[in-house]
Amino acid sequence: MDLGARDAFVSQLVYGTFGRYALSQLGKLQQAARLAEHRTLVLEWLRQDPTLTLDALAGRLAAATAIDAPTSHDAQARARDYVKQLYHSMHDQGLLVRSDLETLRAFAVSEDARGFELPRELRPKNAYNLLRLIGSAIAWLRTGVPSLRVEGAVREELLAVKRGEVALDEVLRRAESRIPELEDARRSTKLPRFPDVARADALLRRLRQETARRWIGGQPGAFGADAPPLPPVSEEEST
Numbered sequence: 001m002d003l004g005a006r007d008a009f010v011s012q013l014v015y016g017t018f019g020r021y022a023l024s025q026l027g028k029l030q031q032a033a034r035l036a037e038h039r040t041l042v043l044e045w046l047r048q049d050p051t052l053t054l055d056a057l058a059g060r061l062a063a064a065t066a067i068d069a070p071t072s073h074d075a076q077a078r079a080r081d082y083v084k085q086l087y088h089s090m091h092d093q094g095l096l097v098r099s100d101l102e103t104l105r106a107f108a109v110s111e112d113a114r115g116f117e118l119p120r121e122l123r124p125k126n127a128y129n130l131l132r133l134i135g136s137a138i139a140w141l142r143t144g145v146p147s148l149r150v151e152g153a154v155r156e157e158l159l160a161v162k163r164g165e166v167a168l169d170e171v172l173r174r175a176e177s178r179i180p181e182l183e184d185a186r187r188s189t190k191l192p193r194f195p196d197v198a199r200a201d202a203l204l205r206r207l208r209q210e211t212a213r214r215w216i217g218g219q220p221g222a223f224g225a226d227a228p229p230l231p232p233v234s235e236e237e238s239t
Helices: 003-009 014-046 054-065 072-092 101-108 124-143 150-162 168-177 179-188 197-217
Strands: none
Touching: 003 197, 014 054, 014 101, 014 168, 014 179, 014 197, 054 072, 054 124, 124 150, 124 168, 124 179, 168 179, 168 197
16 A cells, blocks of 8 residues: 555654553552562461461561661551552452451461462563563654564563563563663654644545455455455344
């Protein structure tokens, strides 16, 4: 058709589609990693001493994870909320029959607590996608051209992440380190602020006309004689 019109669809909105989405995924992965760390620590402490109270667990957690808070009292309050969030979350996942500390204690000393897999959101594929999204956003904003191929050292780095050979903490550190680069690419991009709606609309109209012409004329090809039959219209759709 008209590949020269591809740039009509591209604009600085790429930052939102790729960059801002990647940043939201980074936040979710950081939170999931923090909760996974808390879960591991709390279950191990309860396995060693099932009599630990909520306050005792919160004190240990605040000290072990260096929770960022204005005061030590605030840090312990946040740690207490994290422990509560842990057993609420495990209950929601069907791992605990009740959402309370007593049930969490019972789970911690059971065999079920030893066979945990990583939460779905912490699997290597998601970490790989995060780094690739950020890299794609930076490259597109800088060059104005989408890059679908990754080569050289960057490709090897991404494959190592995808194979699970890079610790999640390191992946998150690398992702965070590229945020200033992403923001700089957004500020200095030569891409137009918005897509060229008029050119895009004209192209889409030509595509529809050409598709209709081929189908009506019975020309060979996927948009002509070889096009699949139209789906039947149901009574609900026609009303």
